Amino acid sequence: MRAAIFILTSMMFSMMVFGQHHQPRTFLFVPGAWDGGWDYAKIDSILGKKGDIVYRPTLTGLGERVHLSNANINLTTYVTDIVNVIRFENLHNVILVGHSYGGMVISGVAEQVPDRISNLIYLDAMVPNDGESAKDVCGDLWDKVMVPFIKDTVMLYPFGPAKNIYPTDVPQPLKTFTEPLKIRNPLVKNIPAVYISMTKNGKPANEKMGYSRAKARNWKIYNLEGGHYAMREQPENLVKKLEEVLQDQNR
Numbered sequence: 485m486r487a488a489i490f491i492l493t494s495m496m497f498s499m500m501v502f503g504q505h506h507q508p509r510t511f512l513f514v515p516g517a518w519d520g521g522w523d524y525a526k527i528d529s530i531l532g533k534k535g536d537i538v539y540r541p542t543l544t545g546l547g548e549r550v551h552l553s554n555a556n557i558n559l560t561t562y563v564t565d566i567v568n569v570i571r572f573e574n575l576h577n578v579i580l581v582g583h584s585y586g587g588m589v590i591s592g593v594a595e596q597v598p599d600r601i602s603n604l605i606y607l608d609a610m611v612p613n614d615g616e617s618a619k620d621v622c623g624d625l626w627d628k629v630m631v632p633f634i635k636d637t638v639m640l641y642p643f644g645p646a647k648n649i650y651p652t653d654v655p656q657p658l659k660t661f662t663e664p665l666k667i668r669n670p671l672v673k674n675i676p677a678v679y680i681s682m683t684k685n686g687k688p689a690n691e692k693m694g695y696s697r698a699k700a701r702n703w704k705i706y707n708l709e710g711g712h713y714a715m716r717e718q719p720e721n722l723v724k725k726l727e728e729v730l731q732d733q734n735r
Contacts, residue, residue: 601675
């Protein structure tokens with residue numbers, strides 16, 4: 485009798501602490517350009533308290549791996565970074581979330597390990613077509629916004645001065661923006677894909693590089709009012725939006 489009461493109490497406690505999840509979910513967040521896994525620490529904490537497992541790797545040459553930066557790093561390097569996390573951690577049923585430039589990376593990852601991914605979530609992200617580079621996805625914005633910040637073999641952070649203290653955005657190797665991506669694996673179409681659009685007064689901020697492309701693919705689009713860096717500015721609301729997305733897909 486005591487054992488039964490103990491088990492019941494433990495189950496009730498688990499439900500209170502971790503919510504209604506019967507099994508931990510696996511999230512893998514891919515940061516955008518100039519960024520790093522450090523930017524997802526709050527997201528990690530919130531989801532961790534729900535009982536979920538979170539991976540937030542930093543791409544080669546960025547964040548705490550800035551000392552590895554070199555001119556030969558390209559999009560293939562970044563895709564390999566994430567594919568290797570999935571393979572070496574032996575991950576399955578991965579909820580793969582790519583923010584901003586990270587949309588390029590998760591698109592490449594899906595090409596290589598579609599069987600390991602349960603959901604693709606593009607967070608205000610680039611949505612590339614076959615044969616496109618990030619430069620191509622930028623379109624006219626490349627010359628207007630990005631080119632002035634090219635210095636030698638890197639792209640400096642173009643959206644105002646980066647912080648002078650760590651953690652902070654750092655220059656990114658230029659080839660990561662110019663290498664095209666091949667998107668040809670038919671199995672990728674079997675992965676549920678959605679788009680979370682950051683909006684300003686209800687209007688999509690990243691319309692040409694992501695929103696309109698997701699709409700053309702008939703992906704379900706979710707709106708979240710606020711700035712581009714939701715993980716920094718409103719992590720709690722971002723987690724709520726992710727929960728909404730996943731609940732919809734599990735219905």
